[in-house]
Amino acid sequence: MEDFLHSIQLLNYTVAAVALPLFAAFINFCLPVKSKWAGWVSTIAILLSCVLSARVFAGVWNNNPVHAQHVWFTVGQTEVMAGLLLNNLSVLLLLLVSLIALPVHIYSTAYMAHDDRRSRYFTYLSFFCFSMLALVVVDSLVLFYAFWELVGFSSYLLIGFWLTRNKAVQANKKAFIMNRIGDIGLLSAIIILFTQYHTFDIVQLFAQKGLVAQSVIKDGVWIAATGQMPAIWQYVACAGIFLAVAAKSAQFPLHTWLPDAMEGPTSVSALIHAATMVAAGVFLLGRVYPMFTGTELTILAVTGCFTAFMAATIALTQNDLKRILAYSTISQLGFMILAMGVGAYASSLFHLATHAFFKCLLFLVAGIVIHEMQHVKEENNLDIDAQDISLMGGLRKKLPITFIVAVIGSLALVGLPLTSGYLSKDGILIQAFEWSEGKSVLFKLIPVLALLTSWLTAFYVTRLMVKVFFGEFRLLKSYPNAKLHMHDGGLQYKLPIILLAVCCLFPLFSFNPFSYGHAWLFSGLTSLGNHEGESIYHTIIPVLVNIISVVVLYAAYVIYTKPNGFKFQQSGFLYRLSYNQWYLDAIYQRFVVKPVLRLCSATFWVDRNVIDGFLHLLTRISGYIAKLTAWTDEHIVDGFLHLMASIVQSIGNFARRFQNGKIQYYLYSMLVIVLVLFILKILI
Amino acid sequence: MISLTDFMVVSAALFCIGLYMVITKRNAIQILIGIELILNAAILNLVAFGKYDKVNNSGQIFALFAIVLAAATTAVALAIILNVYRRYKTIDPNDINKLRD
Numbered sequence: 001m002e003d004f005l006h007s008i009q010l011l012n013y014t015v016a017a018v019a020l021p022l023f024a025a026f027i028n029f030c031l032p033v034k035s036k037w038a039g040w041v042s043t044i045a046i047l048l049s050c051v052l053s054a055r056v057f058a059g060v061w062n063n064n065p066v067h068a069q070h071v072w073f074t075v076g077q078t079e080v081m082a083g084l085l086l087n088n089l090s091v092l093l094l095l096l097v098s099l100i101a102l103p104v105h106i107y108s109t110a111y112m113a114h115d116d117r118r119s120r121y122f123t124y125l126s127f128f129c130f131s132m133l134a135l136v137v138v139d140s141l142v143l144f145y146a147f148w149e150l151v152g153f154s155s156y157l158l159i160g161f162w163l164t165r166n167k168a169v170q171a172n173k174k175a176f177i178m179n180r181i182g183d184i185g186l187l188s189a190i191i192i193l194f195t196q197y198h199t200f201d202i203v204q205l206f207a208q209k210g211l212v213a214q215s216v217i218k219d220g221v222w223i224a225a226t227g228q229m230p231a232i233w234q235y236v237a238c239a240g241i242f243l244a245v246a247a248k249s250a251q252f253p254l255h256t257w258l259p260d261a262m263e264g265p266t267s268v269s270a271l272i273h274a275a276t277m278v279a280a281g282v283f284l285l286g287r288v289y290p291m292f293t294g295t296e297l298t299i300l301a302v303t304g305c306f307t308a309f310m311a312a313t314i315a316l317t318q319n320d321l322k323r324i325l326a327y328s329t330i331s332q333l334g335f336m337i338l339a340m341g342v343g344a345y346a347s348s349l350f351h352l353a354t355h356a357f358f359k360c361l362l363f364l365v366a367g368i369v370i371h372e373m374q375h376v377k378e379e380n381n382l383d384i385d386a387q388d389i390s391l392m393g394g395l396r397k398k399l400p401i402t403f404i405v406a407v408i409g410s411l412a413l414v415g416l417p418l419t420s421g422y423l424s425k426d427g428i429l430i431q432a433f434e435w436s437e438g439k440s441v442l443f444k445l446i447p448v449l450a451l452l453t454s455w456l457t458a459f460y461v462t463r464l465m466v467k468v469f470f471g472e473f474r475l476l477k478s479y480p481n482a483k484l485h486m487h488d489g490g491l492q493y494k495l496p497i498i499l500l501a502v503c504c505l506f507p508l509f510s511f512n513p514f515s516y517g518h519a520w521l522f523s524g525l526t527s528l529g530n531h532e533g534e535s536i537y538h539t540i541i542p543v544l545v546n547i548i549s550v551v552v553l554y555a556a557y558v559i560y561t562k563p564n565g566f567k568f569q570q571s572g573f574l575y576r577l578s579y580n581q582w583y584l585d586a587i588y589q590r591f592v593v594k595p596v597l598r599l600c601s602a603t604f605w606v607d608r609n610v611i612d613g614f615l616h617l618l619t620r621i622s623g624y625i626a627k628l629t630a631w632t633d634e635h636i637v638d639g640f641l642h643l644m645a646s647i648v649q650s651i652g653n654f655a656r657r658f659q660n661g662k663i664q665y666y667l668y669s670m671l672v673i674v675l676v677l678f679i680l681k682i683l684i
Numbered sequence: 685m686i687s688l689t690d691f692m693v694v695s696a697a698l699f700c701i702g703l704y705m706v707i708t709k710r711n712a713i714q715i716l717i718g719i720e721l722i723l724n725a726a727i728l729n730l731v732a733f734g735k736y737d738k739v740n741n742s743g744q745i746f747a748l749f750a751i752v753l754a755a756a757t758t759a760v761a762l763a764i765i766l767n768v769y770r771r772y773k774t775i776d777p778n779d780i781n782k783l784r785d
Contacts, residue, residue, distance in 0.1 A: 661781030664715075668707050 007066040010059045014084055017052035017098065018133045020045040025126035031119045038119035039109035042126045046105045049133065050098040057095040060086045062524055067203055069139060081201055085139035088524050089286050089349065093136035096353050097276050099503075100360050101129050103496030104271040107364055110492035111267050111371065121161060121265070128154035132276050136283060141190045141200040144287075148186060151277050152179045152248070158272060159264040171260035178257040182247020186284075189240030192233050198226050202287060212290045238296045241288055242303075249281025249333045252307040256585055258330055262322040266370060269322060270363030274329050275356035282336045282352050289345060298443075301341025301435075305446045305453075308334025310582060312456040316463070317578040321366050321387045324464050327581075328413065329359055331453060335428055338450060344431035346525035351424035353521060354509065358412035358421055361500035365406040368493055369395065369468060372486040376475070380482045384475065389467040391478075396469040398486040401494055403469050405501035410465050412504040414458045414549055417542075420509050425454060426542045427516035433537045451545065458549040462556035470561050514542070691732035698725035712765045712775040716758065723754045 024045035028038045060066060069083025086094075108125065112118045131150035138144050156179075160172030194200060197211045205212050215224035215234075222234045245251065250258035261273045272278070285292075285300075292300065311330035318324045332355045339348035372395075373386040384391055396403040412421035432447035475482060488494055502508070510519035580586065658669060698721050705718025727747045734743020769775050 663777045663780075664707050671703065671707070 003064075006059065007068070010056050010066050010086060011068050011084055013052045013056050014086060014094070014137055017049040017056065017094065018130060018137060020049045020052075021126040021129035021133065025123050025130060028119050028123040028126060033117050033119050035119045038122040039105070039112070042122040042129075043102075043105040043109060045126060046098060046101050046129055049129070050095075050102045053091075053095045053098040053133075056086065057091045060091045061088060067139060069201070072140070072142075078198065080142065081140060082143055083139045084137050085202060086137060089283070090136050092349065092353065092521070092525070093279075093283055094133060096356055097129070097132050097136065100275045100356050100500075101271055103364070103499050104267050104360065106492055107270075107367070107496040108265075108267040110490060111367060112265065117161075121158075124154055124157045124161065125268070125271070128158065128272060128277070132280070135280060139202050141193065141202060141205075144202070144284075145183075145186060145190055148244075148248070148280065148284075149183060151272075151280060152176070152183065155179075155261070155272050155277055158268040159261045161264055161268065165263065167260075168263040171257075171263040175257040175261050178254050179247050181254060182244040182281075185240035185243025185247070187240075189237040189244070192237040192240070196222065196224055196227060196229060196233070206288055206290050210290065212288075235296075238291060241284065241291065242296075242300070245281035245285055245337070246303070247281070248284070249278050249337065250307075250330045251281070251303055251334065251337055252310060253584070255307060255311070255330050256581075256588060259323050259326040259581070262320075262326050266322065266363060266367030269326070270360045270367065273326065274359040274363050278329060278333055279336075279352045279356060282333065282340065282348060285337070285340045286345065286349055289340070292340075297341050297343065299341070301338050301432075301446055304334045304337030304339070304341055305449050306334070307331070308338060308453045309449050309456075310334075312453045312460065313578050314581045315460040316456065317575060319388050319390050320385075321370060321389050321392075321464070321468070322363075323387075324389070324460065325359070325362055325366055328362075328457070328460070329355075331457065332359065332413075335425065335450065335453075338432065338446070339428040342428075342432045342435035342446075344428055344435075346522045347424060347427035347431055347516065349525050350509075350516070350519060350522050351428055354412065354420035354424045354504075357500055357503040358409045358419075361405060361409040361497060361504060362413065364493075364497050364500065365402050365409065368399065368402050368489055368497075371489070372399065376482060376484055376486065379485065380479065382475075382479055382482065384478075389464065391475045392468045392473070393471040393475075394469070394473045395486070398484070399469075399488050401488045402497065405497045406465065406469065408501045408504050410461045414461050414553065415454060416546060416549065417514060418506050420504050420506055422514075422542075422546075423506060423510055423516040423519050423522075426545060427522065429454065429545060430516075430537045430541045433541060451541075454545055455548055455552050458552040459556050462553050463560055466557055466560035470557075688732055688735070691728060695725045695728040695732065698722070698728065710776050710778065712768070712777055715777065716761050716765070719761075720754065720758065723750065727751060727754075 021042070024042045027041050028035075031038055031041075065085065065087035067083065067085050067087075069081040072080045072082035074080070105125065108121070112121050115121060128151060131147050131154055135144065135147035135151055138147060156172050156176045159175050160168050162168045190200070193205065193212075196215070197205060199205060199211070204210055207213070211224055211226065215222060217223070217231045217234060220231045221228050222231045243254070247254045247257075258273060258278065262269050264273070308331045311327045311334060315324050315327035315331065318327065332351070336348045336351050336355070339345075339351060369392065370386050373384075373392065376382070377384055377386050408419070412419035415421040415425035429447065429450055432450055436443045436447050473484070509521055510516070516522055577583070658665075702718045702721030702723075702725060705721065706715050709715050709718065727750050730743050730747045730750065732743075734741060734747070737743055765775055768780060772780055774780070
C-alpha cells in the first residue's frame with residue numbers, strides 16, 4: 001500500500017515537472033513580445049521542474065521502476081495505451097535535462113535581455129524543455145514519436161530564432177529536413193514493431209524478457225510470440241532506428257545540420273545542440289537496445305567511431321568558435337554511439353550525462369566570449385566576425401572566471417583525471433578494447449581509431465583554448481585603436497557557469513576519481529549492458545591515454561602560444577579536407593540537393609506544361625463545345641422557331657395581299673383561279 | 685351561211701374584250717361598259733343556241749329578259765357610281781378601297 005502511494009506521488013511529481021515548462025511556455029506566449037518577465041517565468045518553472053525531478057530521481061533510482069498507463073484510444077480490437085515509465089534511464093535523463101536547462105535559463109535571462117523578441121525566445125525554450133522532459137518519461141512508442149517530433153520542431157524554431165538572418169533560416173531548414181529523414185526511419189520502425197508485436201508499449205517490447213528479447217530469427221523468418229514475418233523487416237526496423245539516431249544525434253552521414261545549427265542563440269546551442277536534444281538519439285538507442293544484436297551493433301560501433309574521428313579531424317582546423325564546439329559535440333556523440341555498439345550501454349549513457357555538463361559549460365563560455373567580442377565590435381564599429389578565434393587571444397586576463405571554468409570544461413572534454421570526462425570516456429575506450437579482443441584486425445581498428453580521436457580531441461581543445469585565452473589579443477594587430485571593455489558579466493552569467501563547472505568534476509559522479517566502475521551512475525545502468533571483467537586494459541588504457549593526451553596538450557600549447565614558432569602548413573590536402581569539413585556539404589549539395597532541385601524544377605515544368613497544359617486543353621475544348629452548343633441553340637433551335645414564325649408570317653402576308661380592297665384585283669384573282677381550275681381539270 | 689361556230693367566236697371575243705376592260709380600266713363607267721360587253725356575249729350565245737329550239741324560241745325570249753335585266757342593273761350601277769363620285773370625288777375603283785380589312 002505504501003509502495004502504491006509512493007509511486008502515485010512520484011507520478012504526480014513527474015507530470016508536474018513535465019507540465020510546468022509547458023505552462024510557462026503558454027504564459028510567455030500570452031505575454032507581450034518584449035516582456036521583461038518572460039525569462040523569470042520560464043526560469044522559475046524549470047527550477048520547480050528541477051526540484052521535482054530530483055525528488056523523482058531520488059525515489060526511483062535503483063528502486064523498482066514505476067510504470068502507469070491508461071487506455072488512450074481504441075482502434076478495432078487494439079487498445080493503445082499511454083502512460084509514464086520511470087526507470088533508471090528515464091529519471092536520469094529527466095534530472096539531467098532539467099538540471100542542464102536551469103543554468104541555461106538563468107544565463108539566457110541575461111544573454112537575451114536586449115533581444116526584441118525575448119518573450120518568444122523563452123516560449124520556445126520552455127516548449128523545448130517540456131517536449132524533452134516528456135520524451136524521456138513516456139512509455140509508448142507513439143507518444144515517443146510525437147515528442148521526438150516536438151523536440152525537432154522546437155529546435156527548428158530556436159535555430160531560426162533570428163529569422164531575419166538568411167543563414168539562420170537556411171540552417172533551420174537544413175536541420176529540419178535532415179531530421180525528417182531520421183523521423184521517417186523512426187516512424188517506419190514503429191510501424192514494423194507494431195505489426196510484429198501488436199503493441200506500442202516500451203515496457204512490453206523492450207523489457208529484460210520482453211517481446212523483442214524473446215523473438216528469434218530462424219531460416220529467414222522473424223518469429224515472435226505474437227506473429228512472424230520475413231526477417232528482412234527486422235533489419236528494416238533496425239535501419240529505421242539507426243537512421244533516426246543518426247539524424248537526431250548528428251552521426252555520419254546525417255551530421256551536417258549540427259554545425260549549421262549554431263546559427264541560433266548560443267544559449268540554445270548549449271542546451272539543445274550540445275547537451276540534451278542531440279542526446280535524444282542516444283537515449284532512443286538506450287530505450288530500444290534489445291533490438292540490436294550482432295551485426296547491427298557492429299554497424300553502430302563503426303558509424304560512431306568513424307563519426308567521432310571525422311568530426312575531430314574537422315574540428316582541428318575550424319576558426320569559428322561555435323563550429324569547433326559543434327564538431328566536438330558530434331565527435332563525443334560518436335563516442336556514445338560507439339559505446340552502444342560495443343555493448344558499453346552504461347558507459348554510453350554515463351558519457352551522455354558527463355558530456356551534457358561540460359559541453360553545455362563550454363558553449364556558455366563561448367557565449368560569453370562571443371558576447372564580449374560583439375560588444376567590442378559594436379563599440380568600435382569594426383567589421384569583424386565575433387566568433388572568429390583567429391581574432392581573439394589573451395582573454396584570460398579580461399575574463400578570469402570564464403577562463404577558469406573553460407579550463408575545467410576543456411579538461412573534462414579531453415578526459416584528464418579528476419574530471420567527469422575521464423571517468424566516462426575511459427570507460428568507453430576500455431570496453432571498446434575488451435570488445436575487440438579475439439576479433440579480427442579490422443575490428444581492432446575501431447578502438448585504436450577511438451584512441452586516436454581522443455588525442456585529436458586534446459589537440460583541438462588546446463588549440464581553441466590557447467587561441468582564445470592565451471597569447472596576445474590579435475584583434476589589436478588589425479585595429480590598434482580599438483577600445484576594450486570586457487568583463488565576465490553579471491551574476492546571471494557567472495552563476496550558471498560556476499555551477500556547471502562544479503558538475504564537471506569527479507565527486508559528483510564517483511568518489512574514486514580513477515575508476516569508472518565505481519561511479520554510481522555507471523553501476524545504476526549496468527543491468528542491461530555487459531559486465532566489466534577485470535583485464536589488463538583497465539590500467540593500460542587510462543595511463544596511455546592520459547600520458548599521450550598531456551603530451552599532445554603541451555605540444556599544442558607550445559605550438560600556438562609562440563607567435564613565431566612552428567606553423568602548420570595550410571595548403572596540404574589533409575588541411576583542405578579538414579577545413580572544408582570533408583567536403584560533405586559540397587557532396588550533398590552536388591549529389592543530393594542539386595538533383596532534388598533539378599527534379600523539382602522538372603516536376604514543376606511537367607506540372608506547368610503537361611498537367612496545366614492538359615487542363616488548359618480541356619478548358620479550351622469545353623469552351624469550344626460550349627460555343628458549338630450556343631451556336632446550335634441560336635441557329636438551329638431558335639432558327640427553327642424563327643423559321644416557323646416567318647413561314648406563318650409570310651403566309652399571312654401572302655394572304656393579306658388579296659385583301660387590298662381593289663375590286664379589279666379580286667376579279668383578276670377570281671379569273672386566275674378559275675383558269676387554274678380549268679387547266680387542272682384538263683390536265684388531270 | 686353563218687355557222688354556229690362563228691357566233692361562238694364573236695361571243696368569245698366579246699367576252700374576252702369585256703373581261704379585259706373590267707380588269708384593266710381605271711374608270712368605273714368603262715368597267716360598266718365591259719360588264720355590258722360580257723353580258724352581250726352571253727346574250728349572243730343564248731340567241732345563237734336558240735336555233736335548237738325553233739318551236740318555243742326560249743333562247744330568244746330568255747335573251748330579251750336578260751337585256752331588260754341588264755338595262756336595270758346598269759341603271760342601278762350608274763346610280764351607285766354617281767353616289768360614289770359624290771362621296772369620294774373619283775370613280776377610279778382602285779382608289780375606293782374603304783371596304784378592305
